[in-house]
């Protein structure tokens with residue numbers, strides 16, 4: 383009997399190429415594939431209005447169906463009421479014992495930090511503070527002089543501010559559609575007023591700004607995509623360098639940064655890099671296991687690491703719903719394997735379930 387796997391996203395689009403490619407790969411799996419939104423679920427009847435992938439016509443077709451046994455969660459939430467409702471439905475779904483998620487996601491940046499601070503990853507985490515009020519932040523800025531603040535639940539570089547204190551006063555920089563916006567504050571009072579307004583919009587964390595600039599003064603970082611293979615084991619799927627805009631703050635691809643081949647970049651480094659690379663490989667081997675132990679099971683992770691000027695490595699961010707463009711850009715020959723990964727892992731989960739059934743664990 384076929385298993386059922388549902389790809390879940392806030393607004394399902396039949397034209398989404400990642401989902402369509404997974405669907406095409408599903409032809410050779412004993413898996414019925416669905417695409418739906420948490421908004422389409424009726425918890426009362428445990429049914430969903432969404433799409434079913436017709437393997438004959440190879441198209442998504444509108445359909446009403448039972449909630450699939452396995453769920454690949456690709457939901458990105460916004461701040462609106464619809465998102466809040468969807469989040470509640472997904473929480474309910476996660477508590478349903480007969481439904482399994484490929485990955486159960488990670489908490490916000492602050493909870494992540496608090497928990498990981500007590501693990502062997504701790505030396506790689508930049509010291510992070512939860513901003514309580516404007517005076518707290520002013521104290522942090524006075525102490526560190528050059529800081530970054532970002533929302534605890536931020537994504538895609540949204541509302542990331544760079545704050546610097548100098549003799550001339552306080553300068554705040556952030557990235558808007560038009561580019562970097564810069565504002566100077568001649569005195570503390572006006573700055574505190576501005577801060578108060580910003581802090582009302584989001585809950586922020588604060589870190590010292592790590593110096594991750596290229597010779598051209600562009601910020602860069604290392605992005606690594608980890609996922610599970612057909613045996614449920616973690617593997618590094620793709621590694622890349624991301625380079626942001628000159629004089630910019632962000633290295634998010636959605637904010638104009640671009641991918642560079644890791645090996646091209648490595649070829650420009652001196653031999654001391656080999657040593658750091660070993661350390662990096664160790665971190666990446668341990669990280670997914672630590673995350674799963676501290677939180678819950680995961681299927682894929684996008685890791686951002688900053689290599690500072692003094693060659694120290696810093697884990698900046700871990701994302702349980704990473705993008706996949708990194709593979710399109712740097713290694714198109716691995717694309718079919720990328721699209722098979724959620725199906726392979728679903729298959730693996732189903733076989734695990736069966737073997738424990740046979741053992742009588744259930």
Ligand SMILES: Nc1ncnc2c1ncn2[C@@H]1O[C@H](COP(=O)(O)OP(=O)(O)OP(=O)(O)O)[C@@H](O)[C@H]1O
Nearest residue numbers: 530536537538539540589590591592631632633699
């Ligand atoms: N402490 C820091 N020092 C230097 N640059 C930073 C620092 N924190 C963030 N940045 C820059 O800002 C970018 C965005 O930060 P971060 O990855 O923490 O949040 P996000 O990208 O908005 O969230 P997500 O990755 O979950 O979508 C980083 O990729 C990095 O380029």
Ligand SMILES: [Mg+2]
Nearest residue numbers: 538539686699
């Ligand atoms: Mg990020």
